[in-house]
Amino acid sequence: SHYPVIARAHTNIALIKYWGKANEKLIIPENNSLSMTLDNFYTDTSVQFSQSLTHDELILNHQLIDDSTRITKFLDLVRKRAGINFYAKVESINHVPTSAGMASSASAFSALAAASSKAAGLNLNFKDLSRLARRGSGSASRSIYGGFVEWKKGTNDSNSYAVSIQEHPIMDIRLITVILNRSHKRISSREGMKRSVQTSPYYDAWKKTTASDLQKVKNAISKNNFNQLGQVAESNAMKMHALTLSAWPDFMYFKPDTIKVINKVKSFRDNGINCYFTMDAGPNVIIVCLKKDSQFIKSNLSKTLKSDNIVVSGPGEGVKFLHKI
Numbered sequence: 001s002h003y004p005v006i007a008r009a010h011t012n013i014a015l016i017k018y019w020g021k022a023n024e025k026l027i028i029p030e031n032n033s034l035s036m037t038l039d040n041f042y043t044d045t046s047v048q049f050s051q052s053l054t055h056d057e058l059i060l061n062h063q064l065i066d067d068s069t070r071i072t073k074f075l076d077l078v079r080k081r082a083g084i085n086f087y088a089k090v091e092s093i094n095h096v097p098t099s100a101g102m103a104s105s106a107s108a109f110s111a112l113a114a115a116s117s118k119a120a121g122l123n124l125n126f127k128d129l130s131r132l133a134r135r136g137s138g139s140a141s142r143s144i145y146g147g148f149v150e151w152k153k154g155t156n157d158s159n160s161y162a163v164s165i166q167e168h169p170i171m172d173i174r175l176i177t178v179i180l181n182r183s184h185k186r187i188s189s190r191e192g193m194k195r196s197v198q199t200s201p202y203y204d205a206w207k208k209t210t211a212s213d214l215q216k217v218k219n220a221i222s223k224n225n226f227n228q229l230g231q232v233a234e235s236n237a238m239k240m241h242a243l244t245l246s247a248w249p250d251f252m253y254f255k256p257d258t259i260k261v262i263n264k265v266k267s268f269r270d271n272g273i274n275c276y277f278t279m280d281a282g283p284n285v286i287i288v289c290l291k292k293d294s295q296f297i298k299s300n301l302s303k304t305l306k307s308d309n310i311v312v313s314g315p316g317e318g319v320k321f322l323h324k325i
């Protein structure tokens, strides 16, 4: 059954961050993490295995990609499990609301896991899809599910996977992505977390504090307590970034505009608007707020930053199969 299979997966933003591996080859994390899947950033991926191909072929956003080593390594896992040795044609399109992009390995490997496993004749359940997506990129394990999701770190390949916490969030939460230009080459999250684990003297403290932060966020979700969720998410993100500042060689993801947005969030808060922020391995700031405040925050920020790369996202769905790309 070597017909093309198409899957769609949405990206996710961690409120409790994954930052460090206990096993680099298998991508087993040092701590559990917790995310929200977004509704308007997603990847559609089509995979077809075929006897007539002489190598894996990757087309990303209608462009042929020369180096598909990471995709081939991932597809090797699928081929091994399915017992096939055909190469594949992979076509992938990132759907993002603005021109500034923000491609995500989370949606990419989650969609690839679903499409490639099915195209290879496997019929994986959500748990096994999450385990497979994890091998491509850790954060991809969480994009299998919609809404609030927890990646249980586990100890080995079979028990490290994500689970759904609340697929349709009760909270009226919105994440506002403020997309800032990244002018120079950044340190990838893969490299950055490795350096943090190896050299930051604060790494043990990170593990301890993150375990308790995660409990607090789960509690906030179940009690529908937005302020508790926002406070803990903001604090957890800053503690992650403290690991980059305390590593050697030290590095940072903040840019001048990053600090501007952070200060804006704090002044909104001083003026009685409940909002918080989080940040990943780049200069973008993601504001955590309630739906009722999201349009005010967006328009106020776009004036001060003179930017139209500000996107409001609600909770999105988990991975699904499509009929056409």
Ligand code: DP6
Pocket (backbone or CB within 6 Å): 013, 014, 016, 017, 018, 019, 027, 033, 105, 136, 137, 138, 139, 140, 189, 190, 279, 280, 281
């Ligand atoms: C800061 O999942 O991109 O976004 O497993 O090495 O591919 P690899 O890393 P990746 O790291 C994500 C880091 C983060 C936090 C998070 O999403 O939890």
